[in-house]
Amino acid sequence: MPATLGSLLADRTFGLRAVGHIDPERLDLPVSWVHNSDLPDPTPWLEPGQLLLTDGGQFLPPTSAEPDAYCIRLRERGVAGLGFATNVIHPVIPDDVIEACRRHSVPLIEVPRATPFIGIIRHVADVEAADRSARLSWTLESQRALARAAVRHDGLREILRTLSSRLGTWVALFDAAGRRLSLPGIADVPASVEAEVDEQTRMLLRKSAPASVRVAGPHAATLQTIGQAGRLRGVLAVGADTPLDSGHGDLVESVIALASISLEQQRAVSDARLRLRTGVLELLIAGRGGEAARSGAAVWGRMPSPPLLAGRVPVFSGSQSLLDELELMATAEPESLFFAEREEELVLLVSRHRLAQLGSLLAAHDTTAGFAELDRWAALGRALAEAAYAAQYAREPGSVEFAAIAEHGVMGTLRRGGGALVARRMLTPLDALPAEHRDRLVGAARAWLDANTAWDPAARALGIHRHTLRARIDELGELLDLDLSTFGARAQLWAALELAAESGAATS
Known part of the structure; x- marks a missing residue:
């Protein structure tokens, strides 16, 4: 851990004393460096987070710095605090300096004569070096742990478990459709931030470009997309009450790279399955239902069989997230849903009891499909033609059935x-x-x-x-x-x- 005002005050070696009240939050802020100066305006040589030490010579003639203006400059520069040495030039800290520090919220610390400034400077430098060394060791060991996890059987989940363990926080992975993947053994997203994380994930995926966002709140999180522009594979969410430091950020970046490789491999398999679906559909359209059923069963276990509803999206934009969600639906119940891309359209074969669920999914993706009754494979061509006709008359995204149009007769269709x-x-x-x-x-x-x-x-x-x-x-x-x-x-x-x-x- 880096040095803080609190740790310096607690170290009896220096005999430092807080003058007046210091906000506990200021006591816990890291001290990035220690600088000493008696200049009336040392701020050009200071950086935010640094502790300034002084003998107070600037408050004597001929310079006689005005305490209020001096403290205002320190506050605006973002210094961690002001250490004032006593019994060197001033026997005690001048009252007007104490009041100015109080008015302008500049933490004030008394440094006794026996404590050399160089001792405080070296101490902070040693702590910073030790902290850097510890962070480097932690990072190297974490990277080794990720490498070991990556070669395990369930590599992706082991990588995420390692990340959660090393950071001591919850981790969530969302796929390209915005669904959270099941990660047994990993702390789940806290309920207080779950809805916000889900919404921000969907927002990132809709942009289709690499991006990150931070979710504020009692259980804050950092979200980062996985994949390339136009080919996002998901989103990684990591619980973090404060923004990730460089070491933690590097670890997350490594996980994103490994997760991206894993998801790309899964995408390659998914693309192959989509091509296989197209082949099975061509067999069905060609009237070779037996071969189609055998081919489908070899991959998905079962294939739907009539009576079904044949659906058609005549102009399909190729929404990857919709295809991903259809794949999940079909995997969960392969005997009631089959889908495939064919040229520039999407074909769906669905059981009646799944139509409402499928219609809701299509509507959520701003997609419209027409559906027609299919009582036997030989009538598939007719059913798809009716489905395409029905899709033309849909007034909003979702599903529309040819039967609902046909019941109005020819004149109804003409109207x-x-x-x-x-x-x-x-x-x-x-x-x-x-x-x-x-x-x-x-x-x-x-x-x-x-x-x-x-x-x-x-x-x-x-x-x-x-x-x-x-x-x-x-x-x-x-x-x-x-x-x-x-x-x-x-x-x-x-x-x-x-x-x-x-x-x-x-x-x-």
Whole structure:
């Protein structure tokens, strides 16, 4: 431990005495060096944390330093304290110096005549050297301990246990998805700071760049990302009530380097598994379900089997954190979830009971997937096409089922897909007609279509001759460029009239 004002006062060799009250926190601050000077303003040669010793010559003529101004300069410079020798120039410390130190919170220590300044200086220097030597020894032994831990079977966790033991504090490791890894035998994150550590971890990962942050509080912590910009592999959190010193910081940096190597190795394995997933999916799409099931079972133990929901994210950005969380979900229950990347999309096969959980995960990553019923592998292509269609109609991130869209029928789909706008464009030629003429043509078309395009019943309903009705329908077909002798054209006309009426267009 470095020398402090408290340790110097406690050392009877020097016979030092505190003059007035000194804040206990100031007594525990390290003294970085000891400097002696009788200059009226010694601050240009002082650094924060240093102890200044003086005989008090500056407070005598001809210099006669003003005590208040003198103490203000010392305080602003951040000195650890002022040691004033007595029975050398001054028999006692002058009262105005004592008052100035009190007013400006400069710790004041009386140094007896029998105590040479050089003795205090050498003592602090020896303590500092011994402290450096101890820190170096501690660092070397800690690095050796890390090296021994790294070659153990469970290397990553042993490294973190060593770090926790050497620092005497809790340690937590988060993966790229922001999940805390289980570390048996290591002190857990204190409840008082757990929520803040979790939130700061997510913030660091979202930035996707190397960074660190300190969490304040009764159980403070230092958080440091692991990995390179755009390829973060996780975050290491270390409990520390004060910022880490150089020795502790070097140890943490070594752990981060070793953890980064370990996580990169795990990532390589994970990437290989993702490629294997893509291969299994291609087998399923090719109709080779048996081979796909055998290949999947060899790696994951089991594969989902219909009935399932087939999901599709048509444009997938490749979010690594989402893939990591999907891997964890699939590992926990492989028979109910399978996923794979295919070109620029993400395909998901999930059991009905896991859909809500999966939807929440997708929403948390601002991702939308459509899902469709899959009752047999042979229908996978159709289900994926329906899923892609459903994804287009999602109004917010998460999951949307094709069945929810299909239950509204074809007309419902047309309504959702802007069919009213297309209908209005199709009927635009009618806008050029006088209102009365337009209403006659539209009324004739509605009666004719309601009568299943039978001429006589429609004419009777309108109270006109069937030749008159035929003439109006022919005119309408010519205006709209539709061959109303065909079923397709009649279906288009009916749909256009229905959608335009719903949109409030004047077509009746």
